[in-house]
Amino acid sequence: xxxxxxxxxxTMMGALCCLTGEKPATGTILSETSxxxxxxxxxxxxxxxxxxxxxKVQSGTTEYQIRQQKxxxxxxxxxxxxxxxxxxxxxxxxxxxxxxxxxxxxGTAAVGAGTN
Numbered sequence: 001x002x003x004x005x006x007x008x009x010x011t012m013m014g015a016l017c018c019l020t021g022e023k024p025a026t027g028t029i030l031s032e033t034s035x036x037x038x039x040x041x042x043x044x045x046x047x048x049x050x051x052x053x054x055x056k057v058q059s060g061t062t063e064y065q066i067r068q069q070k071x072x073x074x075x076x077x078x079x080x081x082x083x084x085x086x087x088x089x090x091x092x093x094x095x096x097x098x099x100x101x102x103x104x105x106x107g108t109a110a111v112g113a114g115t116n
Contacts, residue, residue, distance in 0.1 A: 025060075026059065026083070026085075027057045029055050051071060063108065065108070075099075092105050
């Protein structure tokens with residue numbers, strides 16, 4: 001009975017935290033690379049590779065790999081650009097250099113604490 005009560009309490013507290021709204025986190029863009037993100041057909045036998053920008057964003061103890069959703073949005077964001085972001089499901093929304101961007105999160109990694 002105590003376990004059920006504890007589980008219900010934890011679930012209610014988690015739901016309450018989600019309802020309060022998410023404050024943007026801060027991070028820094030570390031690097032940019034171009035990766036293949038599909039092909040474009042130009043006839044029956046010809047096709048062209050489409051390239052998308054993929055960035056590494058570091059925030060506190062997490063490093064994210066994010067990729068632009070559409071190849072047409074080809075604005076390059078320079079490294080060491082500070083950003084404020086929010087994550088909703090698999091999308092990272094952030095503001096950099098006064099413009100809003102939305103990227104897909106394609107990978108995450110924990111940043112090591114370092115060695116002493």
